[in-house]
Amino acid sequence: MSAVILALEDVHAAYGASQVLFGVSLTVAQGECVCLLGRNGVGKTTTLRGIMGLTPPSRGRIVWKDRDIAGESPYKLARLGIGFVPEDRRIFSDLSVAENLDVAAGHRAGHSRWTADRVFALFPELREIADRKGGYLSGGQQQMLTIARTLMTDPELLLLDEPSEGLAPLVVERLKEQVARLKAEGMMILLAEQNVQFSLALAERVYVLEKGHIRYQGTSAAFRADPDVQHRYLAV
Numbered sequence: 667m668s669a670v671i672l673a674l675e676d677v678h679a680a681y682g683a684s685q686v687l688f689g690v691s692l693t694v695a696q697g698e699c700v701c702l703l704g705r706n707g708v709g710k711t712t713t714l715r716g717i718m719g720l721t722p723p724s725r726g727r728i729v730w731k732d733r734d735i736a737g738e739s740p741y742k743l744a745r746l747g748i749g750f751v752p753e754d755r756r757i758f759s760d761l762s763v764a765e766n767l768d769v770a771a772g773h774r775a776g777h778s779r780w781t782a783d784r785v786f787a788l789f790p791e792l793r794e795i796a797d798r799k800g801g802y803l804s805g806g807q808q809q810m811l812t813i814a815r816t817l818m819t820d821p822e823l824l825l826l827d828e829p830s831e832g833l834a835p836l837v838v839e840r841l842k843e844q845v846a847r848l849k850a851e852g853m854m855i856l857l858a859e860q861n862v863q864f865s866l867a868l869a870e871r872v873y874v875l876e877k878g879h880i881r882y883q884g885t886s887a888a889f890r891a892d893p894d895v896q897h898r899y900l901a902v
Contacts, residue, residue: 668695671854672717672823677726677736679709679716686712688878689726694823699855701869701886703862703900709878710858711753714825717856718750719743749821753828755812759801763792763811766800770818778820785814788844806837810844823854830861842867862900866890874899 672694679687686709694700702710715721717728722737729735735743740750758766767782786793789810795803803811809829816824829845830838842864849855849868859865865872865886872889874882876899882889889895 668697670695671731672856673727673729674713674717675727675729677713677716677723677728679712679721679723681712681721686878687716687723690875690878690880691726692873692880692883694854694856697852697854698871699849699857699869700871700873701865702856702858702873702875703860703865704858704875705860705900708875710875711827712878713875714750714827714856714858717743717825718748720750744819744821747820747822748825749816749819749823750825751812751816751827751829753831755808757800757803757808757811757815760799762797762799763803764796766811766815767818770815778818780817780820782818785817788817788847789814806833806841809833809837809841813844817848821853823856824848826855826857826859828859829857830859830864838864860900862896 670693674690674692677687677690690713692700702713704710712721716723719738719740727734727736730746730748735746758769761769764782767785791807792810792814795807800808800811829841833841845855845868857865857869866889869886872884872886873880881899882895
């Protein structure tokens with residue numbers, strides 16, 4: 667089994683007096699894609715935000731390469747090799763596609779494995795609209811740009827928050843192919859999703875969140891073969 671690179675250990679998190687996570691524990695190993703499944707509002711985004719330092723845990727440990735990073739600043743975590751693709755995308759709408767990529771590249775230290783040419787090879791659609799401002803992109807184009815911009819920071823781990831949400835089926839299929847290419851190249855991925863088919867096509871292992879608790883964990887194959895679990899926690 668590959669070495670564990672990221673581990674959450676008994677993580678609790680809250681927004682003010684509202685407790686969201688209750689003892690969440692999970693791992694991501696070298697080269698692995700892991701999916702965090704669950705309905706809206708169960709704590710998937712809070713889990714990713716906790717890893718990225720945006721919603722620090724009130725209890726528990728977040729361990730990256732044997733180092734406890736809980737509560738570290740997001741910019742420090744980005745420099746350590748963690749990239750966050752948020753659900754709301756947050757592209758710079760007044761900047762072009764190329765300028766969005768340049769901004770991200772300017773914040774990395776030293777040589778990067780990711781260049782604009784390599785990003786455009788993964789997302790050829792973006793090369794064709796490199797001069798178009800972000801505010802004039804479709805939802806699918808914005809999602810590709812958000813992932814591309816995060817890759818320009820040279821991450822070892824991608825945190826993908828609901829990447830398929832709100833996208834047309836053909837766009838989702840194309841996005842699945844592109845994420846699969848990243849995985850094939852060795853990128854570690856922690857994917858928070860509601861789309862079961864999208865997730866199971868990419869992930870080796872699955873965790874299911876319900877009301878801030880991990881209710882199920884197992885291989886994608888085992889989860890796919892258990893319709894009772896799928897219906898109980900995801901109503902599919």
